[in-house]
Amino acid sequence: MKNCWKFVWNGYFCTIYPMEMAFDEKYPSSLLGNAVDAIGSLPGIGRRSALRLALYLLRQPEENVRHFTESVRRLREEVRYCRECRMISDSEICPICSDRSRDRSTICVVESVRDVMSIEETGQYHGLYHVLGGIISPIAGIGPSDLSIADLVERISRSGAPGEMEIILALSGDVEGETTSFYIYRQISRFGVKVSTLARGLGFGDDLEYADSLTLGRSITNRQEFRP
Numbered sequence: 422m423k424n425c426w427k428f429v430w431n432g433y434f435c436t437i438y439p440m441e442m443a444f445d446e447k448y449p450s451s452l453l454g455n456a457v458d459a460i461g462s463l464p465g466i467g468r469r470s471a472l473r474l475a476l477y478l479l480r481q482p483e484e485n486v487r488h489f490t491e492s493v494r495r496l497r498e499e500v501r502y503c504r505e506c507r508m509i510s511d512s513e514i515c516p517i518c519s520d521r522s523r524d525r526s527t528i529c530v531v532e533s534v535r536d537v538m539s540i541e542e543t544g545q546y547h548g549l550y551h552v553l554g555g556i557i558s559p560i561a562g563i564g565p566s567d568l569s570i571a572d573l574v575e576r577i578s579r580s581g582a583p584g585e586m587e588i589i590l591a592l593s594g595d596v597e598g599e600t601t602s603f604y605i606y607r608q609i610s611r612f613g614v615k616v617s618t619l620a621r622g623l624g625f626g627d628d629l630e631y632a633d634s635l636t637l638g639r640s641i642t643n644r645q646e647f648r649p
């Protein structure tokens with residue numbers, strides 16, 4: 422029989438488990454078990470990887486591990502969001518909104534902070550952003566009031582000349598993205614703003630963060646008028 426025993430090396434001793442028991446909560450310490458549970462709760466990290474990472478951390482100098490946990494804690498507890506665009510920022514207004522060289526008449530509406538980073542990487546866009554913080558999803562219980570749509574409407578309404586503004590709806594091309602775009606269009610079209618959407622490149626239907634930089638840059642440059 423192949424693979425019927427599992428050898429688990431924890432840095433000090435080797436434990437041999439029957440294969441079906443190998444990752445069945447058989448930890449020599451409840452502290453190790455707790456760490457595996459915490460690390461394994463991250464997306465894309467299975468229990469085997471979580472155990473490997475926990476044992477790796479155990480072998481590191483205490484100072485390194487303290488720095489690691491402190492960075493994560495501070496990220497969660499101290500992070501701020503730009504008052505204007507809701508992008509992650511160390512200050513009240515983010516560097517993009519504070520940059521006077523950017524085109525202030527164009528606002529690109531995206532789902533997440535990661536999307537802003539992807540679009541910035543293209544170097545093809547020089548306007549401002551508005552981060553929704555999610556997308557309308559009845560299945561996930563996310564409605565318009567859970568997103569920063571009202572802030573976007575308020576932002577447009579207090580701009581001096583909404584008629585000269587362009588709002589780019591850069592949301593994913595799936596049903597939820599289309600629903601969110603349509604909802605926002607209905608909220609903002611009364612201001613007389615120009616509303617556009619990304620030109621879809623070949624095979625570009627995925628979330629923005631998975632689109633390659635060249636395709637994404639091209640789809641922003643070649644954006645089209647939004648047609649509801």
Ligand SMILES: [Zn+2]
Nearest residue numbers: 503506515518
């Ligand atoms: Zn900002």
